[in-house]
Amino acid sequence: MDMKSGLEELSRRREKALQMGGKANIDRQHQRGHLTARERIHKLLDPGTFSEVGILNQSDIHAMEDKAPADGNIAGFGKIDGRTVLVYAADRTVLAGVEGRVGTFAKETRATRIAVEKGYPIITMGDGGGARIPDIMGSDGLSSMTFPAEGLRYPRKTPFVATIMGDCFGGPSWMAGKADFVVMVKGCCMAVSGPRVLEIAMGEKITPEELGGWELHAEVTGQVDAFAEDDEHCLRIVREFLSYMPSNCDEEPPYVPTQDPSDRKVDEVMDILPDDLNRSYDMYKIIAAIVDDGKYFPIKPYYDQSLIICLARMNGMTVGIVANQPSFFAGAAGPGACEKAASFIVLCDSFNIPLIFLHDTPGFFVGHEAEKRKMPGRIMVWMEALALSTVPKISIVVRKSYGMAYSNMAGTNCGADFLVAWPTADISFMAPRTGVNVVYRPVIEAAENPEAERERLLKEWEYQNAPWKAAAKHLIDDVIEPRDTREFINKSLDILRGSGRGFISKKYLQAWPTVL
Amino acid sequence: MAEEIVKSPMPGIIKSIDVAVGDQVNEGDTLLILEAMKMENPIVAPVGGRISEVSISQGQSVKGGDRLIVIES
Numbered sequence: 001m002d003m004k005s006g007l008e009e010l011s012r013r014r015e016k017a018l019q020m021g022g023k024a025n026i027d028r029q030h031q032r033g034h035l036t037a038r039e040r041i042h043k044l045l046d047p048g049t050f051s052e053v054g055i056l057n058q059s060d061i062h063a064m065e066d067k068a069p070a071d072g073n074i075a076g077f078g079k080i081d082g083r084t085v086l087v088y089a090a091d092r093t094v095l096a097g098v099e100g101r102v103g104t105f106a107k108e109t110r111a112t113r114i115a116v117e118k119g120y121p122i123i124t125m126g127d128g129g130g131a132r133i134p135d136i137m138g139s140d141g142l143s144s145m146t147f148p149a150e151g152l153r154y155p156r157k158t159p160f161v162a163t164i165m166g167d168c169f170g171g172p173s174w175m176a177g178k179a180d181f182v183v184m185v186k187g188c189c190m191a192v193s194g195p196r197v198l199e200i201a202m203g204e205k206i207t208p209e210e211l212g213g214w215e216l217h218a219e220v221t222g223q224v225d226a227f228a229e230d231d232e233h234c235l236r237i238v239r240e241f242l243s244y245m246p247s248n249c250d251e252e253p254p255y256v257p258t259q260d261p262s263d264r265k266v267d268e269v270m271d272i273l274p275d276d277l278n279r280s281y282d283m284y285k286i287i288a289a290i291v292d293d294g295k296y297f298p299i300k301p302y303y304d305q306s307l308i309i310c311l312a313r314m315n316g317m318t319v320g321i322v323a324n325q326p327s328f329f330a331g332a333a334g335p336g337a338c339e340k341a342a343s344f345i346v347l348c349d350s351f352n353i354p355l356i357f358l359h360d361t362p363g364f365f366v367g368h369e370a371e372k373r374k375m376p377g378r379i380m381v382w383m384e385a386l387a388l389s390t391v392p393k394i395s396i397v398v399r400k401s402y403g404m405a406y407s408n409m410a411g412t413n414c415g416a417d418f419l420v421a422w423p424t425a426d427i428s429f430m431a432p433r434t435g436v437n438v439v440y441r442p443v444i445e446a447a448e449n450p451e452a453e454r455e456r457l458l459k460e461w462e463y464q465n466a467p468w469k470a471a472a473k474h475l476i477d478d479v480i481e482p483r484d485t486r487e488f489i490n491k492s493l494d495i496l497r498g499s500g501r502g503f504i505s506k507k508y509l510q511a512w513p514t515v516l
Numbered sequence: 517m518a519e520e521i522v523k524s525p526m527p528g529i530i531k532s533i534d535v536a537v538g539d540q541v542n543e544g545d546t547l548l549i550l551e552a553m554k555m556e557n558p559i560v561a562p563v564g565g566r567i568s569e570v571s572i573s574q575g576q577s578v579k580g581g582d583r584l585i586v587i588e589s
Contacts, residue, residue, distance in 0.1 A: 280558065328526060329526055
């Protein structure tokens, strides 16, 4: 082909790809309240930074060539806040966003290799129902569209983010299942198979919302980390998440300068924490008081709310916070909270983010339901993650810390570099009243005035639980004034940064699964 | 005029109720105390407005998601 006609042909092919699935399909996508794949990419990336890969792709099935511009999956590199990322976006306007062999397999495999080698985060935007028929039909079809092992051999080299921006089955759901961070647009569905398949195969009638809607993933499965009102909100959440992350596992997260003084006194925490041990409060308020500019980024906020996991910054550096939430189930972590804690420790350790623990828990959530969900195993998965993590860890006992939960929150000998308590700390193997009744029952029963004896023992027990004995034996490092907490954390982080590798971890947790 | 339905965040027992129908409340005011797992949990007004319904009574057991109070804002 001569140059002139070659250039014309190139231009024609590119133009056709940019039309995606055509005006009618684009209009339908907009009517559903969603952006197209190309609009999403442009809203996600810094303006003018998108370098597309594979725009000339099309289906490799005979007579389907013209029907699948970019083979239904738009990919390329671009920048977010000036840092390079790789993005894939399923194109719902092309054959309903299903995955083609060329667009999903050939294209993604090559681009991913570069992103991982060069150290760039990967964002995959799901909007479709799994592999395309006919691409996957027959023994040759399925064999050419397996989940390639290569794609799973880069454990947490770079942050991997998945979004669910339409009803997603198969492929996009697998991506969410292996992602470090998943955002879902409300009104969408994430599941293995769609309702139509279920009805035919199982006779089960169910709506997409019931099968894999946002509330299910928010409250019951915990498989999604954040929820968006619409596509634009979803993309803002992705950008914000990545602002806390390094580009890859060999870097520290970006430093974000702040005007917030590193030694600011946090007197307000005294008003937030009630004097009465049995009165709850909102731990988010304590976190907001301590971190830079009162700003934090919650992860899985609706899943087992007895435990908070969130990202924030201290003196401009990303930190991960694991905190009991006394206003939900008294802060007693159940099976879901154990999963949250373990997966968050893995995330932070893999991407060089120091961890801060804030204790206020009466112990683990016990009972039949919790036991049915493997509590001992889950408690120990959390402990193993904690033990294998090598980022700096600072642990602060705000109020209660009872039983095994004290260990899991990085209590004595459990991996904290600095472990301190507020004067309000109450550290014990069991809640005071329960403990007195269990341990001293014979004494109380034999007493002349059992009630008076019980109250006397309770007072003594409370004194024993105060942090002074542990501090005196150097089982904790110190007791600090609550108002000095921000300054204490910042000074500790400065010490723990050391003179060598900084916050870069040894990554013993890098190959752990993302869903625990 | 919008109706804000305050629901129970978890199972528990209504220990005390601090408001009655017709009261004006500000965002953040304590509406009632829900006792759960021996912890007293203040349930606060998510918005300011007038109390138009108190659906529970003191000592009552509630489940997570139960309707507690309605505020007209």
